[in-house]
Amino acid sequence: xxxxxxxxxxxxxxxxxxxxxxxxxxxxxxGDARLAPDLxxxxxxxxxxxxxxxxxxxxxxxxxxxxxxxxxxxEPYVGPLQAYHDSTEPRDWAEVVTKAxxxxxxxxxxxxxxxxxxxxxxxxxxxxxxxxxxxxEFAAAEIRVAVAADARVADRLSMWARRLVGEALxxxxxxxxxxxxxxxxxxxxxxxDVPGLFRRLTAAHTARMAAVGxxx
Amino acid sequence: xxxxxxxxxxxxxxxxxxxxxxxxxxxxxxGDARLAPDLxxxxxxxxxxxxxxxxxxxxxxxxxxxxxxxxxxxEPYVGPLQAYHDSTEPRDWAEVVTKAxxxxxxxxxxxxxxxxxxxxxxxxxxxxxxxxxxxxEFAAAEIRVAVAADARVADRLSMWARRLVGEALxxxxxxxxxxxxxxxxxxxxxxxDVPGLFRRLTAAHTARMAAVGxxx
Numbered sequence: 001x002x003x004x005x006x007x008x009x010x011x012x013x014x015x016x017x018x019x020x021x022x023x024x025x026x027x028x029x030x031g032d033a034r035l036a037p038d039l040x041x042x043x044x045x046x047x048x049x050x051x052x053x054x055x056x057x058x059x060x061x062x063x064x065x066x067x068x069x070x071x072x073x074x075e076p077y078v079g080p081l082q083a084y085h086d087s088t089e090p091r092d093w094a095e096v097v098t099k100a101x102x103x104x105x106x107x108x109x110x111x112x113x114x115x116x117x118x119x120x121x122x123x124x125x126x127x128x129x130x131x132x133x134x135x136x137e138f139a140a141a142e143i144r145v146a147v148a149a150d151a152r153v154a155d156r157l158s159m160w161a162r163r164l165v166g167e168a169l170x171x172x173x174x175x176x177x178x179x180x181x182x183x184x185x186x187x188x189x190x191x192x193d194v195p196g197l198f199r200r201l202t203a204a205h206t207a208r209m210a211a212v213g214x215x216x
Numbered sequence: 217x218x219x220x221x222x223x224x225x226x227x228x229x230x231x232x233x234x235x236x237x238x239x240x241x242x243x244x245x246x247g248d249a250r251l252a253p254d255l256x257x258x259x260x261x262x263x264x265x266x267x268x269x270x271x272x273x274x275x276x277x278x279x280x281x282x283x284x285x286x287x288x289x290x291e292p293y294v295g296p297l298q299a300y301h302d303s304t305e306p307r308d309w310a311e312v313v314t315k316a317x318x319x320x321x322x323x324x325x326x327x328x329x330x331x332x333x334x335x336x337x338x339x340x341x342x343x344x345x346x347x348x349x350x351x352x353e354f355a356a357a358e359i360r361v362a363v364a365a366d367a368r369v370a371d372r373l374s375m376w377a378r379r380l381v382g383e384a385l386x387x388x389x390x391x392x393x394x395x396x397x398x399x400x401x402x403x404x405x406x407x408x409d410v411p412g413l414f415r416r417l418t419a420a421h422t423a424r425m426a427a428v429g430x431x432x
Contacts, residue, residue, distance in 0.1 A: 023255075026262055030246030039239075039287035039294070043276065046242055046269050053266040056259060071255035078255070 011122055012066055013179055016073025018111060018126060019059035023074070024081050025104070026052040032096040041093070041142070048100065048135045055129035062125055076179060080171040087167050094146040094153060095160055101139035101212065102161045102205070104131050106168065109204050113197050143212040158214040165205065227338055228282055229395055232289025234327060234342060235275035239290070240297050241320070242268040248312040257309070257358070264316065264351045271345035278341055292395060296387040303383050310362040310369060311376055317355035317428065318377045318421070320347050322384060325420050329413050359428040374430040381421065 029049035036042035060070035088103075090096040108130045115126040147154045176183045206216045245265035252258035276286040304319075306312040324346045331342040363370045392399045422432045 020255075023259055023262060026266070027246055027249055030243055030265065033243055039236075039290055040285075043239055043269075043272060043286070046239060047273065049246065050242070050266040050269040053262050057263065060259065069256075070259070074255055 011118060012063060012068040012073045013076075014114065014118070014126075015059050015063050015066075015122065016068075016070070016075075017077050017175070018129065019056055019063065019070060020074035020077045020081055021107060022052045022056040022059065022129065024085060026050070026056065028085050029100065032090055032099075035090065035093045035096050037093055044138060045096070045100075048138070051132060051135070058125060058129060062122065077175065080174045083174075084167050084171045088164050094143065094157055097139040097142040097146075098157050098160055098214075099164055101136060101143060101208070102164050103168065104139075105136060105208055106165065106201060106205055109201050110197075113200070140212050143214070147213045154213055154215070158209070158216070161209060161214055162216070227334060228279060228284040228289045229292075230330065230334070230342075231275050231279050231282075231338065232284075232286070232291075233293050233391070234345065235272055235279065235286060236290035236293045236297055237323060238268045238272040238275065238345065240301060242266070242272065244301050245312075245316065248306055248315075251306065251309045251312050253309055260354060261312070261316075264354070267348060267351070274341060274345060278338065293391065296390045299390075300383050300387045304380050310359065310373055313355040313358040313362075314373050314376055314430075315380055317352060317359060317424070318380050319384065320355075321352060321424055322381065322417060322421055325417050326413075329416070356428050359430070363429045370429055370431070374425070374432070377425060377430055378432070 026049050029045055029052070033042045033045040033049070036045055063070045063073050088099060090099050111126050111130060115123045118126060143157065147157070209216045242265050245261055245268070249258045249261040249265070252261055279286045279289050304315060306315050327342050327346060331339045334342060359373065363373070425432045
């Protein structure tokens with residue numbers, strides 16, 4: 001795949017990635033709701049999922065305004081993102097909330113950094129579709145409850161979180177290799193410092209793990 | 217189960233039914249999105265699903281305001297509604313949209329009729345959580361496309377729709393038998409005419425089937 005590296009293409013590439021990420025996160029979280037231990041938690045996860053679809057709509061509308069059909073902008077990411085979710089299917093509620101907590105936060109940190117490489121109004125749009133922090137707090141509280149109930153759960157969830165990050169990085173590498181325009185946007189001049197970006201993402205991830213009693 | 221037949225209980229019973237119906241419709245439609253033939257249809261179904269969860273939130277808030285924990289009001293319906301969905305798992309996109317078209321419309325007709333037995337503000341709330349008609353139009357258009365592409369599809373979907381209605385009625389009977397307060401509300405004096413109700417629901421269903429080229 002070697003589309004011309006025009007700014008417009010790079011922006012559509014990024015918005016397409018974020019849009020499909022939202023669409024798939026919606027589907028997976030909605031599906032994971034069946035693992036909730038009671039009806040109020042089940043509803044809470046469904047409401048978290050529904051927030052993603054509202055964000056999807058905003059991104060799809062922006063792509064349409066840029067003259068790019070959303071499905072075209074999303075298509076290149078179907079394989080890698082689907083592979084990520086297929087390889088990280090949660091088996092119980094503790095894994096569901098850990099996936100939401102770890103995965104959403106890393107994605108949000110990444111988007112926040114990359115947004116700096118965008119011009120307005122896309123910069124603002126990407127910043128606005130970041131997850132509401134009350135969802136992270138809900139997931140963090142659920143992890144703490146699971147860890148408090150059984151000390152061995154901390155080890156199991158720590159391993160699970162490492163697997164989530166490993167799978168995410170592996171698919172991110174696949175996207176980076178295939179989507180030159182996107183990589184060019186991220187590495188654009190001095191606007192995003194790539195080694196620094198990975199250092200910051202890792203540091204924030206480590207701090208978040210510690211905050212819920214998991215080890216990195 | 218024989219809770220006292222106070223008006224408050226009956227209203228909570230009905231709101232609990234509608235709330236859990238929304239929650240489960242959300243989960244099932246979100247899960248069915250994976251059967252969509254392309255990304256725009258997949259997103260369209262996810263957006264239809266997300267509308268249900270917004271309605272769920274309104275009903276849950278009203279139950280809380282009435283002093284009834286939403287999970288308590290929903291609990292009696294978990295078995296029957298889950299059984300309905302488990303026994304009507306769509307196998308392809310045409311079955312997904314037929315289920316949305318047939319199931320949502322009958323449920324909406326039923327709620328519209330029953331709302332008449334409620335006092336304000338619950339009457340208005342139930343009327344407001346009825347499905348947006350553009351979703352019915354989307355589903356109807358998809359059925360017409362499927363039927364036009366292959367004449368045998370009409371027979372298969374007609375049979376599928378009959379099964380949906382059969383399973384729905386069987387679970388509705390189970391709910392009616394178990395929830396005396398709810399049945400009392402529906403049959404309350406001359407406010408809802410039960411035989412007339414079923415006649416009207418059936419007539420509307422038959423008309424809808426004909427509108428998309430299916431037979432009853």
